[in-house]
Amino acid sequence: MAITMRDVAQAADVSIKTVSNVINDHPNIKAETRERVLVAIEKLGYQPNLSARGLRSGRTDVISLIIPDLKNAYFAELADAVMTAASKRGKVVIIEQSGGSRARELEILHGPRMRMVDGVLYSVLGLSQEDAGLIDIPTPMVLLGERIFHGPTDHVTMQNIEASQAATEHLLQRGRTKLLAFGAHRNEVIGSAGLRLEGYRRALQKAGLDYRDELAIDVQSWHRSDGAQAMREVLASGLDFDGVVAFNDSLALGAMRVMQDAGLRIPEDVAIIGFDDIDETRYSLPTLSTIDPGRQEIAETAVAMLLERIDGAAEATPAREFEAGFKVVSRESTAIQPAEDSA
Amino acid sequence: MAITMRDVAQAADVSIKTVSNVINDHPNIKAETRERVLVAIEKLGYQPNLSARGLRSGRTDVISLIIPDLKNAYFAELADAVMTAASKRGKVVIIEQSGGSRARELEILHGPRMRMVDGVLYSVLGLSQEDAGLIDIPTPMVLLGERIFHGPTDHVTMQNIEASQAATEHLLQRGRTKLLAFGAHRNEVIGSAGLRLEGYRRALQKAGLDYRDELAIDVQSWHRSDGAQAMREVLASGLDFDGVVAFNDSLALGAMRVMQDAGLRIPEDVAIIGFDDIDETRYSLPTLSTIDPGRQEIAETAVAMLLERIDGAAEATPAREFEAGFKVVSRESTAIQPAEDSA
DNA sequence: CAAAATCTTTCCAACGTTGTAATCTGCAGG
DNA sequence: CCTGCAGATTACAACGTTGGAAAGATTTTG
Numbered sequence: 001m002a003i004t005m006r007d008v009a010q011a012a013d014v015s016i017k018t019v020s021n022v023i024n025d026h027p028n029i030k031a032e033t034r035e036r037v038l039v040a041i042e043k044l045g046y047q048p049n050l051s052a053r054g055l056r057s058g059r060t061d062v063i064s065l066i067i068p069d070l071k072n073a074y075f076a077e078l079a080d081a082v083m084t085a086a087s088k089r090g091k092v093v094i095i096e097q098s099g100g101s102r103a104r105e106l107e108i109l110h111g112p113r114m115r116m117v118d119g120v121l122y123s124v125l126g127l128s129q130e131d132a133g134l135i136d137i138p139t140p141m142v143l144l145g146e147r148i149f150h151g152p153t154d155h156v157t158m159q160n161i162e163a164s165q166a167a168t169e170h171l172l173q174r175g176r177t178k179l180l181a182f183g184a185h186r187n188e189v190i191g192s193a194g195l196r197l198e199g200y201r202r203a204l205q206k207a208g209l210d211y212r213d214e215l216a217i218d219v220q221s222w223h224r225s226d227g228a229q230a231m232r233e234v235l236a237s238g239l240d241f242d243g244v245v246a247f248n249d250s251l252a253l254g255a256m257r258v259m260q261d262a263g264l265r266i267p268e269d270v271a272i273i274g275f276d277d278i279d280e281t282r283y284s285l286p287t288l289s290t291i292d293p294g295r296q297e298i299a300e301t302a303v304a305m306l307l308e309r310i311d312g313a314a315e316a317t318p319a320r321e322f323e324a325g326f327k328v329v330s331r332e333s334t335a336i337q338p339a340e341d342s343a
Numbered sequence: 344m345a346i347t348m349r350d351v352a353q354a355a356d357v358s359i360k361t362v363s364n365v366i367n368d369h370p371n372i373k374a375e376t377r378e379r380v381l382v383a384i385e386k387l388g389y390q391p392n393l394s395a396r397g398l399r400s401g402r403t404d405v406i407s408l409i410i411p412d413l414k415n416a417y418f419a420e421l422a423d424a425v426m427t428a429a430s431k432r433g434k435v436v437i438i439e440q441s442g443g444s445r446a447r448e449l450e451i452l453h454g455p456r457m458r459m460v461d462g463v464l465y466s467v468l469g470l471s472q473e474d475a476g477l478i479d480i481p482t483p484m485v486l487l488g489e490r491i492f493h494g495p496t497d498h499v500t501m502q503n504i505e506a507s508q509a510a511t512e513h514l515l516q517r518g519r520t521k522l523l524a525f526g527a528h529r530n531e532v533i534g535s536a537g538l539r540l541e542g543y544r545r546a547l548q549k550a551g552l553d554y555r556d557e558l559a560i561d562v563q564s565w566h567r568s569d570g571a572q573a574m575r576e577v578l579a580s581g582l583d584f585d586g587v588v589a590f591n592d593s594l595a596l597g598a599m600r601v602m603q604d605a606g607l608r609i610p611e612d613v614a615i616i617g618f619d620d621i622d623e624t625r626y627s628l629p630t631l632s633t634i635d636p637g638r639q640e641i642a643e644t645a646v647a648m649l650l651e652r653i654d655g656a657a658e659a660t661p662a663r664e665f666e667a668g669f670k671v672v673s674r675e676s677t678a679i680q681p682a683e684d685s686a
Numbered sequence: 687c688a689a690a691a692t693c694t695t696t697c698c699a700a701c702g703t704t705g706t707a708a709t710c711t712g713c714a715g716g
Numbered sequence: 717c718c719t720g721c722a723g724a725t726t727a728c729a730a731c732g733t734t735g736g737a738a739a740g741a742t743t744t745t746g
Contacts, residue, residue, distance in 0.1 A: 002458070002481070004702055015726045020704060028724055050459040051403060052702035054394030055731050062437075062459075070426070071622065076419040083413070083440060092456060094405070094435050097426060113435060115345070116393040116405075138345070224626040257628050279414060283567040285600050285628055347732060358696050363734060371693055395732035398701050 003046045012040035023048065054116075062092050063306060064117040066108055068100035068125045072223070073278040074248065075123070078144075081299035082121060089307060091118075102126035106134060114139045119306045124148055129190060140309035142302045146192045154309065154320045156302040158293040160192055163326040164199025165206075167273045167291050168245050170328050172207050174336055176243030176271050179204075180234070182227070182255060183247030184216040196247045196275065215241065219251060227254025235262050242270055249274035249281050249290055256284065256333065271334045286332035294324030346389045355383035366391065397459075405435050406649060407460040409451055411443035411468045415566070416621040417591065418466070421487075424642030425464060432650060434461075445469035449477060457482045462649045467491055472533060483652035485645045489535045497652065497663045499645040501636040503535055506669040507542025508549075510616045510634050511588050513671050515550050517679060519586030519614050522547075523577070525570070525598060526590030527559040539590045539618065558584065562594060570597025578605050585613055592617035592624050592633055599627065599676065614677045629675030637667030 009016045014037060021029055022037040040046075054060040065082050067075040083093045094117060098105045105126045114120065119140040124147040127135065132151040135141065143155045171179055181200045185193035201211050219230040227250060234241075235258065246252035252274030256266060264270050266286055274281060274290040281288035301322050308314035352359045357380060364372055365380040383389075397403040408425050410418040426436045437460060441448045448469045457463065462483040467490040470478065475494040478484065486498040514522055524543045528536035544554050562573040570593060577584075578601065589595035595617030599609060607613050609629055617624060617633040624631035644665050651657035 002702095006702080016702090017704080017726060017728095018724085021725085024704080028722090030724065033724080047455045047458050049398070049702050050455065051394050051397030052731090053704080055392065055398050055701090055733085056703045056705085058731080060394060070413075070419055070423045073416070073419075076413055076416075079438075080413045080440070083438065092437055092439070094437055095422075095426065096435070097423070112390045112393065115390050224622070228626065254626055257626050260628050279567070280623060283571065283597055283600055285603050349732080359732090360697080360734080361695060364695085367734080371695090373694065376694080392732050395701090396734080398703085398731090399733045399735085401701080 002049070003044045004049065005046070007044055008037065008040045008046050011044060012037045059310075060116060060118055061090060062094055062117045063119045063121065063303075064094045064096060064113065065121045065123070066096045066098055066105065067123045068098050070095065070097055073250065073280060074276045077278060078123070078295055078299065081296050082303060085299045085303040089303065091303075091307070098126060100125040102131075106131075109135065109137060118310045121302050121306060140306060142306045142309070144298065144302060146190060146195055149190060149321075150319075152319060154302075154305045154322075156298050156305065156322045156324070158298065159323050159326050160195035161199040161202065163291045163293060163328075164196035164245070164247075164275070165203045166199075166326070166328050167275065168200045168203030169207070170273055170289065170330065170334060171243040171245065171271055172203060172209075174243075174267075174271055174334060177209060178241045179215065179243040179245055180239075180241050181216040181247075182230070182244050183219045183222055183251045185220065186216070186218055193247055196245075200245055214239065219247075222248045222251050224250045224254035224257075227251035228258045229254075231255035231258040235259070244270060244272040246272060246274045249276045249278045249288060252288055252290070252333075253280065253284055256288070266333050267335050273328075273334050277329055281329075281331065284333075286335075289331045289334040290329050292327040292329050294326055297324040345392070346387045347392065348389070350387055351380065351383045351389045354387060355380045402653075403459060403461055404433060405437055405460045406462045406464065406646075407437045407439060407456065408464045408466070409439045409441055409448065410466045411441055413438065413440055416593065416623060417619045420621060421466070421638055421642065424639050425646060428642045428646040432646065434646075434650075441469060443468040445474075449474075452478065452480060461653045464645050464649060483649060485649045485652070487641065487645060489533060489538055492533060492664075493662075495662060497645075497648045497657075497665075499641050499648065499665045499667070501641065502666050502669050503538035504542040504545065506634045506636060506671075507539035507588070507590075507618070508546045509542075509669070509671050510618065511543045511546035512550070513616055513632065513673065513677060514586040514588060514614055515546060515552075517586075517610075517614055517677060520552060521584040522558065522586040522588055523582075523584050524559040524590075525573070525587050526562045526565055526594045528563065529559070529561055536590055539588075543588055557582065562590075565591045565594050567593045567597035567600075570594035571601045572597075574598035574601040578602070587613060587615040589615060589617045592619045592621045592631060595631055595633070595676075596623065596627055599631070609676050610678050616671075616677050620672055624672075624674065627676075629678075632674045632677040633672050635670040635672050637669055640667040 005016045005019045008019045014033060019037055022034050063086060065079060067079060070076055079095055086093050096108050098108060121142050121144060123144040128147050132148050136152045141153045143151060143153050146157060146160060181197055183193060184197050185191060188194035204211050217230055217234060219226050244255060246255060252272055256272055259270055266272060274288050277290045277292040281290050348359045348362045351362045362380055365377050406429060408422060410422060413419055422438055429436050439451050441451060464485050464487060466487040471490050475491050479495045484496045486494060486496050489500060489503060524540055526536060527540045528534060531537035547554050560573055560577060562569050587598060589598060595615055599615055602613055609615060617631050620633045620635040624633050
């Protein structure tokens, strides 16, 4: 049987409540009493029962992070950043994978697990703007990602349009003019794909170039294999291009591999830039230029906002929106000179 | 205020306990009563309070997975496999990152969070055999990894020696004889590094080749950057070799990049094989041959064993050891012909 | 048709903790 | 020496659920 407060109280010759008071740093405890209790806790190896505390106080100090897929490097790195931020503040994180499916996302959101956590960080993928109403759950929540804007909750996101525009300009500055928009979702307006395509268009427009629809390559799923497959089709079609704005790093890496197999040199024949700055981009051959979307800042801000909601510190505050800063990370895949040795 | 069983009971005109009985599928409930209760649950949107259930029943249906680092692809894929296996059985997973530090691992293992979970899957890195006694905690546990054997708990692992031997033989069969053992930890006997080095030696021995100590390259940490750095030093030293047995995929990918930068062709000049079969190996240039260590089987078995311990179904069973099967995955980096188009 | 056996539902207590309010201590002030 | 008051401690109830056993309802049996 586990040690409870009762045992500690007995050992320290005080009431159970005094033990509780010591543990929770209540005021008005005599120094000598506190000491006695702490000694007893130490001696018995007491550990609070978090279920009981959760029941009584309504707090579990657990938050939930809902993401599409942990195997996706972007989300693994996001999860790491969130867990680190949460851990600093004494919270644990439960990760739930939605697989990006709308049904599963709603199921999680309305499942009984929500009652076990103090709040949710929800990285949407399957839902869309019309579902904004469905995410109004009693549990405090902060939304991550690009699928829903101006919903009933706080929202932390990245500067998709601006960053994608900067990525495109990065290639334009290097004299490339026939740029693929790689990973588009044609009918989407506000998802990551829609916004990044918009950034691409703005950059072209600003440079006085026409947007050519055949250069926007639809790739529904954003894994390496999808990037590889899509690039194979592009090459087979004979489409002429000298640069690729890939909408995430995995797509870029898959595409890069296929281009190299086909004998194209990067960056000499085709320059390519990705999006997300996953660890792998620093070690590919060539290393991949990309956008650092401010993952750390996103995680820190999201956790901080969520905890404010949980504490009620932001009770009166209306739903907030926060956009993290981004950076263009220039590497070999867009180098002006042929690639040489790198980090 | 949230809906409780009391509200449901009232709505269905039964006692609270009957509601509980319905929810927990107790025998001997009249069909009509069950129906009435279910309707009330549905109508009110009742969700059980998991803290209360946890307190009363001693079960939380949460298990904890302790791993060194989620950003490491191997562990991200392991975590995914574990979460999937757990989810099938109605459990959620809390991931705790230890950073591989001994102190942090012990801290987690003896921290109050352990009281909130039913069991632990513990992927050791910082502890070692001498610590076997320290991991004897009251919470059911299954050990993963290679640092501790014959401890007081169940243990699920991979066939490190056999797999490493098979990897080495894979290169030997292709006529390579000057093989680096890349990622060794010289003074280690039973960690992954020690076991994989042992497999390497056995393969050499079986082939009648001498083990040459200068070909065992020490790399303490197993990230891409460490592999890159170590390979730079090898090349600078002028050491002659025609094959690399890398002790994990990240090391291999880092090393491969550096060799290519130096003008070495893979596999023509140097053949290389990794270990872990992370997703990335299918998309590198060239694709990387590797060992599939049976990650899925490891996750499934570990979760199953843990749940048996939690249920008490394995009460009398002494500590078990399980080794998952492995497979050599042959790709371009060890191809006999020069690389061509791949998947 | 009563008694026994079975099925179904309910009552009560308990899990370990914390909020509220009450009690008890010691000490200053009158 | 009593009153008042602040500081320190405690008693009690409650959070929402489930295990155990009692109670009530129904069916079977002799």
